Amino acid sequence: MEFKQENYYNSEERIWYGKPERTYFSKDQSIGEIIFREMKRHPKLIAQISDTENTILTRQELLLNSMRVASFMRKMGMVQTDIVGIIARNTTHMFAVAYGCFFNGIAFHSLNISYEESTIGKLFDITKPRLIFCDGDDYQKVKAATAHQNVMIVTMRNHHKDSISIDEVLAATVEDDFKPARLEQGINQTLAILCSSGTTGTPKAVTINNSHKIFNYCPLTTDDVQYTHSTLDWVTGLLTTVTSGVYSTTRVIADNPFDPARLLRAIEKYQITWLLQPPSQIAMIANCKEFDEANLQSIRCYMYGGGRTSIESQNSIRSRLQTDCMNMAYGFTELGTMVCMNDNFDQKPNSAGHVVEGFKLKILNEQNETLGPNEVGEICVNNGQHWSGYYGNPEETMKIKDSEGWFHSGDLGYVDDDGYLYVIERKKDMLKYQNIMYYPNEIEQIISQMPDVADVCVFGVWNQFNGDEAAAAVVKKPGSQIHAQDVVDFVQRHTDAKYKQLNGGAVIVDELVRSANGKTNRLGTKAYFLDIKDRN
Known part of the structure; x- marks a missing residue:
């Protein structure tokens, strides 16, 4: 299955355009x-098989x-x-x-x-x-x-x-x-x-x-066998549910916590052809002991997105595929589908790829000026369609989508001379642990309840299996005997959400790193945390 995306760059507008959108069904x-x-x-075709x-x-x-x-x-x-x-x-x-x-x-x-x-x-x-x-x-x-x-x-x-x-x-x-x-x-x-x-x-x-863009991104046939472990609360789960219905594929499902060994067995057992995963699952598959004996020859479309994964894990899986069919994708929930896909891993291994059909993309600086190739700024996307926004929240809706229909992603990146998008980091503070979104301040509010805590900064420490593991730098009050493990234990007692635990650990510091305006510098504090960890 090939995704040959092509871009057109308008140098006057400084906008990258995907190919015109194709129409498979009546638009109404x-x-x-x-x-x-x-x-x-x-x-009579098999619609669904539950492996569990x-x-x-x-x-x-x-x-x-x-x-x-x-x-x-x-x-x-x-x-x-x-x-x-x-x-x-x-x-x-x-x-x-x-x-x-x-x-x-x-x-x-x-x-x-x-x-x-x-x-x-x-x-x-x-x-x-x-x-x-x-x-x-x-x-x-x-x-x-x-x-x-x-x-x-x-x-x-x-x-x-x-x-x-x-x-x-x-x-x-x-x-x-x-x-x-x-x-x-x-x-x-x-x-x-x-x-x-x-x-x-x-x-x-x-x-x-109900836009058809949800299923236009991926050509499928009745011969395809689809799998994603994502449930319906993920856009990838929704995409798979829609495409399997529209294209009359067979869909394999499972209701267990993700198990890489079980998935590898399922790929061979059901001859899965189409796989959509978050990066953490790629790392788990590539590093599980069953991987060396696994048969991935049936796969003809292997898509992943939603974060970063190591080049080593990607290359391990690519080496086992029959064809070069591993595609990194970039998108966000508000768009309901993929925005960019990379069909050229060898030359652009860290890229999110070209803009897909029916979309256009631009890069903005802090002054909302449109930037050209190789200039870093906020990634903005336009899909040319109606969006009802955040349900019951017009204020937040206006913040992410402007009057001209551009979605402001909050992600920082650039587009190279060949039209390939590179995502550098999230402008927003949002983190993802095993694909569950969370924000540092949610955990900071918990830690701030500790009577011995004077200040706290929470950030994500990337782990190839879990994504962003929350970690904390804590300033204790004078005379306090609080220790780092006390903070970890306190968070564990005050939330039952695994993704909100301090899975990355904690350190006690004399002060947090701050910007010139006195605000906490989250990136600087994280760098200090990592330096302390490395020295220990």
């Missing part, structure tokens, strides 16, 4: 309508289950302005829930299973879902987080005695003339809502519309 068709039609066209639950569904079976979920919602009296909540793993019937929402034109708001009760409460307070699908494992947490709301909860597995089970939903009667609903707002209508944290730690709900 919703994603739900397209998937419904395509599933009817290929009823040992289930197989044909497209006909998955279509019927999806219609049953949609019918259940219709009988509840749900309308297109309602929201469905999702906080669940990739279990057998999870994608019938997603397609059922698509068929009804009802957006789902999907959260990560690792979120704390307080975070779940904040996020669902934004969208106020009428119906929530979750695993029985998380029922009590979700129930407590939404106790003040009038919400029905359906469990997907390990059913709680007080919940409705997915089996009851799948018993719903489907009318003979069932059809997907026409969207009241056309393709500008919200398809799904994913999560993104704000710089203050306040969660934001990112709307994704």
Whole structure:
């Protein structure tokens, strides 16, 4: 599978353009309508295989289950302005829930299973879902987080005695003339809502519309077997759910914590052709003991993005692929798809690649002036389409997308003379641990509760397996006997979120590194922390 991206650079505008967007389906068709039609066209093909639950569904079976979920919602009296909540793993019937929402034109708001009760409460307070699908494992947490709301909860597995089970939903009667609903707002209508944290730690709900750009980035056929471990709260999980429905592929799923050895076995067992991963999983695969004996010959498209990974890990995997099909991608949740893809690893190994079709890109300096090739600034992207913004948060929406339709990514980078984008670092403070986004100030607020702490700075220390491991530099109050391990232990006791632990450690310092204006210099403090660690 080849992604031959081409750029056009307008030197007067200082803007890089991708190729014109291709059209595969009628532009006014919703994603739900397209998937419904395509599933009817290929009823006997295998739609889904669960490697962990040992289930197989044909497209006909998955279509019927999806219609049953949609019918259940219709009988509840749900309308297109309602929201469905999702906080669940990739279990057998999870994608019938997603397609059922698509068929009804009802957006789902999907959260990560690792979120704390307080975070779940904040996020669902934004969208106020009428119906929530979750695993029985998380029922009590979700129930407590939404106790003040009038919400029905359906469990997907390990059913709680007080919940409705997915089996009851799948018993719903489907009318003979069932059809997907026409969207009241056309393709500008919200398809799904994913999560993104704000710089203050306040969660934001990112709307994704029914744009065909979601699936135009990747040519797939009925011969393809797709896999991503991402759940529906990740844009990669949403992309895979949409593309497998649109292109009638076979999708392999699993509901276990990521296990590199198990995935390697699955690749050979199911002859997976299409793989989409975050960088941390690449490192885990390349460094697991089973890798040397693994058979990756079936893969013809290996995509990864969402952070950085070592060249050594990438080269290890590339050496085992039958064709040169490993592509780094760059994008962000607000766009709902990929922006750039690198199809030339050998010459541009650290690049995010060329701008994909239907997008344009520019680089801005601090004065909002457009920069030319090889000049570092903020990466800005325009997809030429409507965006409903952050749900219920117009103020933050205006900060990321300007009046001319440009998304300001918060990432620093440059484009070289050949039109290849290089991402240097995040302008924002956002960090990612095992692909869960978090902000340093969330952990700083916890540490600041310690009576012996005078000041604190939290930052990410990169680990090829986990991504950004939180670490802290702490200034203790005079006369205090606090130690670094006390800080680590305190954070562990005050949050049950693994990604918010001080996985990178802590140090006690006399003072934090500060900028000329007196503000804490996070990068300078991090450098000081690393120097202390190296000397010890």
